[in-house]
Amino acid sequence: MKKLREMDYAVLQQCMHCGLCLPTCPTYDATKIERNSPRGRISLMRAIADGDLEATRAFGEEMYFCLGCLACQTACPAGVDYNQLFETARAEAEASGHLANPARTLLRTVLLRGLFPSPRLLRLVGRLLWLYQASGLETIVRRSGLLRLLPKRLRALEGQRPTIERRFSHQQIAPVETPSAAKRRYRVGLLTGCIQDLSYASINRDTADVLLANGCEVVTPPVQPCCGSLLAHNGDTETAAALARRNIDTFPPGQFDAIITNAGGCGSHLKNYHHLLVDDPVYAAQAKEWSRKVKDIHEWLVEIGLRAPQVIAPVTQTVTYHESCHLCHGQKVTAQPRALLKTIPGLRLVELPEANWCCGSAGVYNLTQPEMSRQLLERKLGHIGQTGALTVATANPGCLLQLANGARDAGLSLEIVHPITLLARAYREEQKRA
Amino acid sequence: MSTLSFEDLAAFLAPGQILTTPEDLIPYSFDGTAVLKQLPRAVVFPETTAQVSDLLKWSHRTGTPIVTRGSGTGLSGGSVPSVGSVVLCLARMNRILEVDARNLTLLAEAGVVTQAAATAAEGIGLFYPPDPGSMKISTLGGNVAENSGGLRGLKYGVTRDYVMGLEIVLPDGEIVWTGNKCVKDVAGYSLKDLFIGSEGTLGVVTKILLKLIPKPAARATLLAVYDSMDQAAATVSEIIAARIIPCTLEFLDRVTIECVENFSHVGLPLDAEAVLLIETDGHPAAVAEESQAMAAIARAQGARSVQVAATPEEGAALAAARRSAFSALARVAPTTILEDATVPRSELVTMIRRIEEIGRKYRLKVGTFGHMGDGNLHPTFLTNEKNHEEMERVEQAMNEIFAAALELGGTITGEHGVGLAKKRFLPGALGSLNLRLMRELKKVLDPKGLLNPGKMFDPA
Numbered sequence: 001m002k003k004l005r006e007m008d009y010a011v012l013q014q015c016m017h018c019g020l021c022l023p024t025c026p027t028y029d030a031t032k033i034e035r036n037s038p039r040g041r042i043s044l045m046r047a048i049a050d051g052d053l054e055a056t057r058a059f060g061e062e063m064y065f066c067l068g069c070l071a072c073q074t075a076c077p078a079g080v081d082y083n084q085l086f087e088t089a090r091a092e093a094e095a096s097g098h099l100a101n102p103a104r105t106l107l108r109t110v111l112l113r114g115l116f117p118s119p120r121l122l123r124l125v126g127r128l129l130w131l132y133q134a135s136g137l138e139t140i141v142r143r144s145g146l147l148r149l150l151p152k153r154l155r156a157l158e159g160q161r162p163t164i165e166r167r168f169s170h171q172q173i174a175p176v177e178t179p180s181a182a183k184r185r186y187r188v189g190l191l192t193g194c195i196q197d198l199s200y201a202s203i204n205r206d207t208a209d210v211l212l213a214n215g216c217e218v219v220t221p222p223v224q225p226c227c228g229s230l231l232a233h234n235g236d237t238e239t240a241a242a243l244a245r246r247n248i249d250t251f252p253p254g255q256f257d258a259i260i261t262n263a264g265g266c267g268s269h270l271k272n273y274h275h276l277l278v279d280d281p282v283y284a285a286q287a288k289e290w291s292r293k294v295k296d297i298h299e300w301l302v303e304i305g306l307r308a309p310q311v312i313a314p315v316t317q318t319v320t321y322h323e324s325c326h327l328c329h330g331q332k333v334t335a336q337p338r339a340l341l342k343t344i345p346g347l348r349l350v351e352l353p354e355a356n357w358c359c360g361s362a363g364v365y366n367l368t369q370p371e372m373s374r375q376l377l378e379r380k381l382g383h384i385g386q387t388g389a390l391t392v393a394t395a396n397p398g399c400l401l402q403l404a405n406g407a408r409d410a411g412l413s414l415e416i417v418h419p420i421t422l423l424a425r426a427y428r429e430e431q432k433r434a
Numbered sequence: 435m436s437t438l439s440f441e442d443l444a445a446f447l448a449p450g451q452i453l454t455t456p457e458d459l460i461p462y463s464f465d466g467t468a469v470l471k472q473l474p475r476a477v478v479f480p481e482t483t484a485q486v487s488d489l490l491k492w493s494h495r496t497g498t499p500i501v502t503r504g505s506g507t508g509l510s511g512g513s514v515p516s517v518g519s520v521v522l523c524l525a526r527m528n529r530i531l532e533v534d535a536r537n538l539t540l541l542a543e544a545g546v547v548t549q550a551a552a553t554a555a556e557g558i559g560l561f562y563p564p565d566p567g568s569m570k571i572s573t574l575g576g577n578v579a580e581n582s583g584g585l586r587g588l589k590y591g592v593t594r595d596y597v598m599g600l601e602i603v604l605p606d607g608e609i610v611w612t613g614n615k616c617v618k619d620v621a622g623y624s625l626k627d628l629f630i631g632s633e634g635t636l637g638v639v640t641k642i643l644l645k646l647i648p649k650p651a652a653r654a655t656l657l658a659v660y661d662s663m664d665q666a667a668a669t670v671s672e673i674i675a676a677r678i679i680p681c682t683l684e685f686l687d688r689v690t691i692e693c694v695e696n697f698s699h700v701g702l703p704l705d706a707e708a709v710l711l712i713e714t715d716g717h718p719a720a721v722a723e724e725s726q727a728m729a730a731i732a733r734a735q736g737a738r739s740v741q742v743a744a745t746p747e748e749g750a751a752l753a754a755a756r757r758s759a760f761s762a763l764a765r766v767a768p769t770t771i772l773e774d775a776t777v778p779r780s781e782l783v784t785m786i787r788r789i790e791e792i793g794r795k796y797r798l799k800v801g802t803f804g805h806m807g808d809g810n811l812h813p814t815f816l817t818n819e820k821n822h823e824e825m826e827r828v829e830q831a832m833n834e835i836f837a838a839a840l841e842l843g844g845t846i847t848g849e850h851g852v853g854l855a856k857k858r859f860l861p862g863a864l865g866s867l868n869l870r871l872m873r874e875l876k877k878v879l880d881p882k883g884l885l886n887p888g889k890m891f892d893p894a
Contacts, residue, residue, distance in 0.1 A: 013768035013818075018466045018761045019507040022571045023547070032479070032525040033453070034506070040461030047460050058457040077697045078764035 021072035038072035060093030069358040070329035094235030126198035130164035162199035170222035185215035186257040194226040206424035229269030264396035268330025298336040309426035314346025320389035324396030361402035446488035453477040465506040474515035491607035502634040504573030510853030544575025560646040563590035581631030583849030588807035589681040599643035605880040634886040650715035654725040655749030658732040665736040666708040667783040682713035683807025693762040698755035767816035775839035776848030796827040810848035
């Protein structure tokens with residue numbers, strides 16, 4: 001793993017500290033302190049590279065106060081690769097050991113190194129969690145007041161846990177699904193994700209349906225490794241690289257026209273495998289092809305010419321669209337989800353003010369920085385309220401969960417839904433009437 | 435150097451208003467200017483004029499230098515900390531206090547972001563014209579301190595033309611108001627004008643009373659594309675000769691076009707030698723007539739194409755793209771050294787040629803863009819601060835560019851200020867008598883030399 005002192009200095013130098021990132025940074029906006037801004041953080045990274053600063057505890061904390069939303073990357077005319085800087089800096093912070101404490105280390109070992117890299121174990125845990133939730137035991141525990149015995153941090157965690165679906169992706173999607181021969185135009189791989197696989201498997205089903213409706217043969221290997229974004233963003237680039245290699249083995253890019261992801265956070269990282277594996281003698285070339293072929297579902301559908309659903313008596317529905325940071329800033333996919341939503345008959349899309357401002361989910365940020373996360377969530381819910389829309393479309397499991405929890409806690413009856421689900425519903429409506 | 439007693443500061447500032455750790459200070463050791471760096475001893479965030487006053491009294495008592503700062507986007511090193519200084523950051527004094535629709539004024543604290551003031555004015559159909567490149571984050575206080583310009587300077591002037599009054603904290607902590615809402619006022623010296631563009635060396639501006647004007651009813655944006663720089667320059671001359679004053683008349687050279695397009699994707703032609711971005715605003719009939727006339731002039735001067743923005747959004751996107759020019763140039767090289775040599779408009783073509791020659795002579799990559807309509811050019815050296823030999827050549831080229839500008843009756847800085855970056859060129863530009871007057875003024879207002887020391891000029 002490269003450290004700040006060893007990385008290409010030109011990446012650090014790319015920042016000419018003009019300050020145009022400042023107004024787009026949610027943490028700087030909240031504190032007005034330069035250290036909490038992109039150029040401030042880069043100046044600290046550069047100080048470490050220059051040998052003027054050690055990777056101190058304060059440095060590490062700052063790197064974890066950053067949301068990693070990459071809004072600064074969109075704003076930056078100079079083309080700074082903040083993502084690379086941020087991942088290197090978090091890895092440096094981890095390597096320094098300043099952030100380590102027994103609980104944190106245990107959690108990192110169990111979750112990051114143990115659970116997420118192992119899809120079968122993750123599904124086992126998911127199954128147990130489902131049993132706990134579906135059996136009614138969770139309700140009993142919640143009512144019993146037992147949760148009050150938990151430390152505050154864990155109690156907050158409990159409140160934000162996702163609801164596990166009864167059937168995971170592999171139980172809903174066959175390994176290969178093919179549209180009728182006359183309609184078949186492309187062959188694509190479908191990435192089912194980790195959290196998405198457990199909590200939002202139906203979105204994966206919807207994605208497969210939408211792809212089939214647009215002439216794509218869908219290949220969905222039943223066991224898939226996690227994409228590794230959570231690891232790369234939390235300072236463990238080595239495990240992230242191992243996962244990248246396993247994903248490339250699972251989806252040899254040469255066999256597909258595109259490799260489809262429907263989660264903004266995953267997609268941003270998946271498209272970055274060529275950077276992650278640049279020094280890998282075996283995988284570097286394949287990783288290049290992989291990064292080129294990974295497509296966000298909205299991006300892909302618009303690229304191949306999305307078929308508009310034909311619904312005879314559409315139900316009028318007002319929808320607003322919240323942009324996942326890593327879809328809009330990480331992947332620059334902004335027009336396509338809106339274009340896709342607009343093809344749905346009866347759907348009225350109202351623009352969300354500050355649509356591309358982070359909702360505070362940001363991977364595990366809502367757990368590590370609950371206060372800042374809450375502020376951002378409230379800001380987001382306020383803007384959603386202004387639109388008058390009762391449906392919020394967003395294309396990332398973290399955002400879906402954050403907004404759903406936020407709406408629930410605020411007593412708002414909002415439907416938080418993936419754009420692809422809305423499209424899949426329209427296609428189903430169309431078939432019903434056909 | 436006095437020892438810094440933070441207990442003193444704690445008497446009038448809350449703990450959250452004082453930063454002292456290395457991790458907090460490093461990000462305040464620079465502004466938007468390349469290369470210049472200096473650590474401050476502390477950074478403080480007053481929230482009221484009274485706190486600023488207390489701070490300056492403390493500075494006066496302890497002899498601690500104070501460097502005032504807004505968002506730190508300056509381009510001459512004006513807000514780079516002086517040695518041993520405390521940075522006074524006004525970012526938290528960011529309230530708009532009043533928009534007066536009857537007198538067409540806006541009263542704001544100095545930390546208000548320029549864009550926020552412009553948006554507030556627009557909210558009631560009024561217009562605040564100064565639009566520096568960094569207006570999305572630059573502060574009004576910083577704009578006043580540097581007397582910032584922008585893209586609309588040609589028709590609407592610069593920050594100075596919109597300042598009606600200032601609240602200033604003097605170096606000894608006294609608070610003074612100068613100016614008012616009267617359109618006419620000749621009572622005494624115009625002290626506010628002394629503080630505008632004084633780069634934080636005479637006092638700390640805490641409140642600003644701005645003049646607003648009615649929002650122009652219509653606007654048209656044109657993009658003219660050229661195969662040679664001369665054709666673009668000739669177009670500018672002809673537009674001025676035709677007695678048309680557009681609100682914006684910007685030019686980008688080939689290097690700049692490429693960088694801006696790579697960032698903004700607004701459809702600039704990558705094979706052009708120069709483009710002109712022209713904007714006219716006002717009464718719809720006048721706008722229509724002027725844009726037609728300017729398009730005809732551009733074509734007559736050999737423009738390869740003249741495109742009129744179809745929608746206001748398209749026009750705004752072009753202007754926003756132009757505003758990104760300086761930062762976008764950083765795509766090409768690790769270090770971008772931006773100058774703002776300015777000449778009388780009649781000398782523009784000569785100046786552009788001189789810049790090209792000088793760039794060639796010193797074997798440097800130079801991207802040039804700027805406000806063609808008001809003679810304010812931004813030759814930008816694309817270099818690497820780690821390459822000392824090349825940086826030497828940049829120095830020499832800069833010297834020659836400034837000498838050329840002065841020879842043509844121009845100035846060393848049109849809108850970025852002197853700060854540290856142009857300090858050594860100031861005596862040559864002004865002459866000894868001007869400099870003596872400035873030093874004497876500084877001595878009267880800041881006898882201990884505690885406000886932004888080392889900037890603009892040294893005491894005699």
